[in-house]
Amino acid sequence: MHNPGAEGNEFFLCDFCRRPWSEQRPMVEGHRGSLVCAACLSTAYTDLVHLQGGDTSRPGETCTLCLERRSQRHWRSPLYEQAIICLRCVKQSSTAMEKDPEVGWKRPPPPPGVEPSGETPDEP
Numbered sequence: 001m002h003n004p005g006a007e008g009n010e011f012f013l014c015d016f017c018r019r020p021w022s023e024q025r026p027m028v029e030g031h032r033g034s035l036v037c038a039a040c041l042s043t044a045y046t047d048l049v050h051l052q053g054g055d056t057s058r059p060g061e062t063c064t065l066c067l068e069r070r071s072q073r074h075w076r077s078p079l080y081e082q083a084i085i086c087l088r089c090v091k092q093s094s095t096a097m098e099k100d101p102e103v104g105w106k107r108p109p110p111p112p113g114v115e116p117s118g119e120t121p122d123e124p
């Protein structure tokens with residue numbers, strides 16, 4: 001999301017934690033200026049991909065990034081419950097962030113005790 005009252009890096013806020021963009025906090029952009037930062041993406045990836053967790057959308061809710069209403073699992077921001085990211089956007093954003101050598105982000109490894117899920121096929 002954007003903060004119209006701010007300039008520079010402070011203008012760009014992660015929709016999920018509302019912290020501003022910085023060198024240490026790269027972001028991936030979705031539709032309509034929506035943004036997810038590396039930290040939130042890591043949390044969402046661990047929750048949805050490794051732990052097979054997440055939330056299903058409530059009636060009328062759409063993914064903050066792709067604006068689509070999908071019946072698959074979402075990760076919901078613990079701070080702003082209207083901010084949700086679908087599994088597909090988590091995977092796409094992870095791929096996009098990993099491709100940028102300046103960012104140097106890597107998708108998080110499975111937590112201890114969790115079997116690596118590998119690349120599970122996308123849910124339809």
Ligand SMILES: [Zn+2]
Binds near residue numbers: 014018019036037
């Ligand atoms: Zn964030």
Ligand SMILES: [Zn+2]
Binds near residue numbers: 063065067086089
């Ligand atoms: Zn999405």
